[in-house]
Amino acid sequence: MTNLAQAVYVEMLKARRSRVSLFTALGILILPLAAGFFMIILKDPELARRVGLISTKAHLVAGSADWPSYLGLLTQSIAGGGLVLFGLVVIWVFGREFSDRTAKDLLALPTPRSAVVLSKFVVTAMWCAALTAVLCLFGLAVGVAIGFPPASHQAILEGFLAIVAAALMVIALVTPMGFFASAGRGYLAPMGTTFLILLLAQVIAAAGWGEYFPWSIPGVFSQGQPLGAASYAILLLTSLAGLAATLRWWERADQAR
Amino acid sequence: METAIETHALVKRYGDVTAVDGLSLHVARGEIYAFLGLNGAGKTTTVRLLLGMVRPTSGEVTVLGKQIRFGLDKPWDRVGYLVETADAYPELTVRENLEAVRRLRPGVESAAVDRAIERLGLGAYANRRSGTLSLGNSQRLGLAKALLHRPDLLLLDEPANGLDPAGIVEIRNLLIELSRQEGVTVFLCSHILAEVARLAQRIGILHQGRLLQELGLEDLERNRRRRLVVRARDADAALVALRGGGWSPVLAAGGEIEIRDAAAIERPDDVAAGLVQAGCPPTMLMVEEEDLEQYFLRLVGQAGGGA
Numbered sequence: 078m079t080n081l082a083q084a085v086y087v088e089m090l091k092a093r094r095s096r097v098s099l100f101t102a103l104g105i106l107i108l109p110l111a112a113g114f115f116m117i118i119l120k121d122p123e124l125a126r127r128v129g130l131i132s133t134k135a136h137l138v139a140g141s142a143d144w145p146s147y148l149g150l151l152t153q154s155i156a157g158g159g160l161v162l163f164g165l166v167v168i169w170v171f172g173r174e175f176s177d178r179t180a181k182d183l184l185a186l187p188t189p190r191s192a193v194v195l196s197k198f199v200v201t202a203m204w205c206a207a208l209t210a211v212l213c214l215f216g217l218a219v220g221v222a223i224g225f226p227p228a229s230h231q232a233i234l235e236g237f238l239a240i241v242a243a244a245l246m247v248i249a250l251v252t253p254m255g256f257f258a259s260a261g262r263g264y265l266a267p268m269g270t271t272f273l274i275l276l277l278a279q280v281i282a283a284a285g286w287g288e289y290f291p292w293s294i295p296g297v298f299s300q301g302q303p304l305g306a307a308s309y310a311i312l313l314l315t316s317l318a319g320l321a322a323t324l325r326w327w328e329r330a331d332q333a334r
Numbered sequence: 335m336e337t338a339i340e341t342h343a344l345v346k347r348y349g350d351v352t353a354v355d356g357l358s359l360h361v362a363r364g365e366i367y368a369f370l371g372l373n374g375a376g377k378t379t380t381v382r383l384l385l386g387m388v389r390p391t392s393g394e395v396t397v398l399g400k401q402i403r404f405g406l407d408k409p410w411d412r413v414g415y416l417v418e419t420a421d422a423y424p425e426l427t428v429r430e431n432l433e434a435v436r437r438l439r440p441g442v443e444s445a446a447v448d449r450a451i452e453r454l455g456l457g458a459y460a461n462r463r464s465g466t467l468s469l470g471n472s473q474r475l476g477l478a479k480a481l482l483h484r485p486d487l488l489l490l491d492e493p494a495n496g497l498d499p500a501g502i503v504e505i506r507n508l509l510i511e512l513s514r515q516e517g518v519t520v521f522l523c524s525h526i527l528a529e530v531a532r533l534a535q536r537i538g539i540l541h542q543g544r545l546l547q548e549l550g551l552e553d554l555e556r557n558r559r560r561r562l563v564v565r566a567r568d569a570d571a572a573l574v575a576l577r578g579g580g581w582s583p584v585l586a587a588g589g590e591i592e593i594r595d596a597a598a599i600e601r602p603d604d605v606a607a608g609l610v611q612a613g614c615p616p617t618m619l620m621v622e623e624e625d626l627e628q629y630f631l632r633l634v635g636q637a638g639g640g641a
Contacts, residue, residue, distance in 0.1 A: 083438060
């Protein structure tokens with residue numbers, strides 16, 4: 078008996094009581110607000126200049142203010158910003174056990190360490206999925222409030238499905254942060270690693286190799302480029318490697334602190 | 335007698351540092367065993383080795399009849415522990431922290447949470463976030479977590495840490511009660527030697543990773559030094575009189591005369607009578623017994639370094 082369900086309950090309790098859950102929810106709201114802001118400017122640049130939203134000297138990136146563009150922008154933002162936000166969720170869930178010095182209380186229980194680790198990944202996946210739902214609902218509300226030209230239900234549905242697909246890719250890609258937070262015994266090392274990965278993802282994507290670097294793949298996907306089987310395989314392997322490394326670390330590493 | 339804890343030639347090295355060096359321990363079931371040592375002696379590493387938190391470099395650990403090794407079945411459902419400091423999730427209340435532990439220990443009934451709260455005197459703080467607790471109450475919460483499932487073996491690192499004098503007595507009585515009435519084995523590490531002397535049935539003295547000595551209370555009684563301290567108005571005359579009486583007095587600091595002869599310590603009245611007959615009656619006569627602290631420091635000092 079692994080007692081996984083009870084371990085998930087405990088992790089949910091810790092997540093619910095934490096302020097970090099509120100902060101991440103507020104963080105995800107920024108994405109539709111920022112995308113909506115760009116759409117308002119695109120919709121009527123002169124108005125935006127008059128009310129001071131942008132400088133009179135601003136040069137706007139070409140684009141159109143409509144549902145597909147707006148949802149495309151949200152997909153890009155979750156592919157990039159999601160890595161930071163979802164990474165933060167995983168880093169907090171694992172890293173807090175070390176900064177609060179509670180990890181030792183999880184190591185010699187009848188509930189196996191593997192169940193403890195899996196419960197953390199289950200809860201972080203659920204947490205990130207909930208953030209994605211918040212993003213979609215709030216994104217819809219912001220879109221309706223802006224008043225885009227009518228678009229087909231099919232186009233809007235496809236736009237939201239792309240957001241969900243990009244979010245799922247990011248959720249799969251943040252499992253290594255669990256390992257970095259555990260091996261780094263806290264927040265600082267995994268945060269630094271996450272930002273380094275984000276930087277590398279940008280550079281590698283700009284060099285044209287994005288479909289082969291795991292953390293660039295959601296970005297490539299969000300640009301509307303079709304992904305090959307290799308990219309999906311890399312995604313899956315990275316996710317499993319993160320999971321396996323974290324499990325192995327909790328099972329085998331010396332817990333001397 | 336059945337063994338609760340057994341280690342054989344246990345070694346733990348971190349790089350060049352040997353934290354535990356060839357430790358062989360036997361703790362019987364139902365016993366209160368105290369582990370004494372200076373900071374860095376290897377006490378906490380030993381507890382972590384017993385709990386499978388760190389892997390031994392060599393040697394074996396058996397807890398409640400089960401060998402502690404990766405991949406083998408562990409006895410953790412019967413073990414309660416408090417390692418180093420009592421930590422809890424600060425945003426959860428005392429009750430929620432205990433509930434979290436209960437859920438991670440399958441088969442523990444929900445009433446166990448209330449029982450632990452009551453037993454550790456945490457009733458007034460049950461719904462308070464643990465992050466706001468005093469050090470003493472945090473320690474009580476740590477002990478409540480260790481006791482929640484009525485374990486057969488308790489591994490406690492500094493159980494009296496942060497407790498006030500009344501709390502220390504309360505926890506001492508609780509541990510004695512658990513040992514005597516419920517047959518719980520208690521293995522504790524402590525710096526508070528007077529507390530250990532009152533609580534433990536057997537004491538292991540650890541120094542620089544090595545077990546210097548294992549002794550029961552009767553061994554301590556036998557091994558600790560005793561001396562007769564004498565004061566007289568004329569110390570020199572008293573020294574002459576004592577030597578004349580067949581004793582071996584030594585002039586100690588502060589003008590006190592010290593006699594270590596067993597006969598003098600057993601019958602100080604003979605010493606007094608001898609001094610009176612010699613015309614230099616004692617102004618003070620006192621049998622001093624080395625306590626655990628002095629014994630420990632002497633032993634550690636002989637072993638080199640530290641004290």
